Ligand SMILES: Nc1ncnc2c1ncn2[C@@H]1O[C@H](COP(=O)(O)OP(=O)(O)OP(=O)(O)O)[C@@H](O)[C@H]1O
């Protein structure tokens with residue numbers, strides 16, 4: 001099929017100018033038809049040419065169907081113009097603005113011929129109907145209490161109009177309690193009706209959707225989630241995230257921005273980004289799934305403290321962060337892990353996961369993965385260490401990042417080179433160090449310096465890992481001869497026994513939720529879910545070139 005072959009080509013009017021508009025299978029282009037005028041004005045040919053990829057057209061319709069957001073003056077001009085050229089159609093399309101943000105922009109073409117106008121609408125719509133990845137029907141869950149409690153408003157004012165323009169139908173559920181969305185997805189929702197599930201909220205709300213969908217899929221396929229080595233069935237339905245939480249790191253790390261309109265447009269164009277999911281077990285009990293950060297020690301303590309301050313909104317993390325930093329606790333335990341093999345890079349390389357990432361392109365078939373792993377699994381099941389690496393130590397933080405965890409607080413993230421869909425997680429072990437050194441390490445999450453370039457930080461790319469805290473009894477006995485309170489280390493309180501116990505164990509935070517067990521086994525499930533996203537785009541694609549910005553055509557309107 002020749003993608004360049006013209007489907008339609010006409011001279012139409014764009015405001016007061018005649019333009020040559022061409023549609024082929026992949027691109028819609030329009031350029032000023034009056035070449036003579038262009039030459040005399042010194043603007044070279046092509047300077048006024050614009051093109052939009054068909055896959056980034058949101059909708060096309062007769063112009064009276066489009067909301068008129070023009071000023072009174074431009075409405076008057078338009079009226080005069082429309083008497084001459086009474087038939088018009090509007091194309092809404094994705095326009096890239098700054099920092100990975102997308103906007104919905106409109107361009108309206110006029111003509112004096114009703115049939116021609118209808119033909120343009122019909123042929124363009126025919127091309128859009130060939131884009132089968134686009135969702136037609138969505139199930140939307142809104143958490144009205146996430147982040148700054150703006151979820152409902154964000155959806156109604158910024159997202160619903162975009163879905164409406166794209167002709168997507170929605171069923172909207174505003175949650176009434178925590179786990180409402182998870183339970184509904186797990187047991188009630190008729191998923192056959194929908195092409196996607198949309199979550200309006202933060203990472204916690206996303207986690208609900210993730211658990212609801214993954215559990216539902218396993219139940220439907222008779223897979224027992226409690227089995228550590230169960231081969232989980234990937235979810236067939238995609239998830240869209242409209243950011244309305246406190247951290248929104250899953251949205252930020254998969255889109256490059258926390259912006260509701262941008263996310264809505266990624267849903268409309270039917271993007272698809274596979275994502276790894278970690279399953280977390282305590283012996284034979286399934287605990288939770290994680291896609292972003294599993295953290296013990298510093299982040300576990302921070303989350304424990306911040307949960308008591310939910311009323312503070314996003315600021316709770318700053319307050320608890322300072323408090324946890326000042327506590328400066330360390331924890332003893334054993335981390336065992338199965339390193340990732342092959343060409344999967346390592347956390348210290350500088351190969352960041354970007355849209356179309358070649359490392360994430362190849363998903364090992366479950367058969368390959370199984371044969372590669374089976375020996376090791378058997379060995380480890382028998383208690384043999386096999387290829388498992390074992391590290392005993394005193395840790396300020398143990399972090400596992402299944403993806404970069406980039407967020408506005410830390411634009412490059414917890415592990416800048418972690419991949420969204422490579423089947424691995426980056427294990428970051430921060431050993432006992434001085435407060436100043438730990439501060440330096442934290443600070444590097446926010447600037448360009450390498451947070452792993454410290455002698456007390458060790459990183460590994462892993463497929464599985466386990467953590468065993470040092471046994472309470474041992475810890476307390478040992479603590480009698482080696483108290484926690486040493487130079488640079490202040491326990492939470494000074495009452496020896498109670499304090500040794502309270503400081504001996506931290507908790508795991510799993511994407512912002514606390515786990516009830518400290519001894520855990522974690523396994524990365526490669527590409528278990530898919531999001532309506534495409535990963536962070538490398539460069540802002542140039543859609544058009546203006547040699548003289550003053551000649552910018554004044555008809556573009558964008559939805560904010
Ligand atoms: N109607 C509701 N009432 C109370 N809690 C809810 C409701 N709906 C969802 N929740 C819970 O609220 C928690 C927090 O929500 P959410 O993740 O949207 O915001 P956040 O915690 O501010 O942001 P982030 O997770 O990005 O830090 C979630 O764990 C979710 O289970």
Ligand SMILES: CCCCCCCCCCCCC/C=C/[C@@H](O)[C@H](CO)NC(=O)CCCCC
Nearest residue numbers: 203247249292293317405410442443445511512
């Ligand atoms: C001196 C300056 C120090 C600054 C330190 C910044 C370090 C930032 C690393 C950010 C990593 C965020 C990982 C995201 C985890 C989410 O699943 C989770 C739920 O939303 N959020 C938190 O755990 C909330 C995590 C809150 C982190 C502060």
Ligand SMILES: [Ca+2]
Nearest residue numbers: 276402419424
């Ligand atoms: Ca990964």
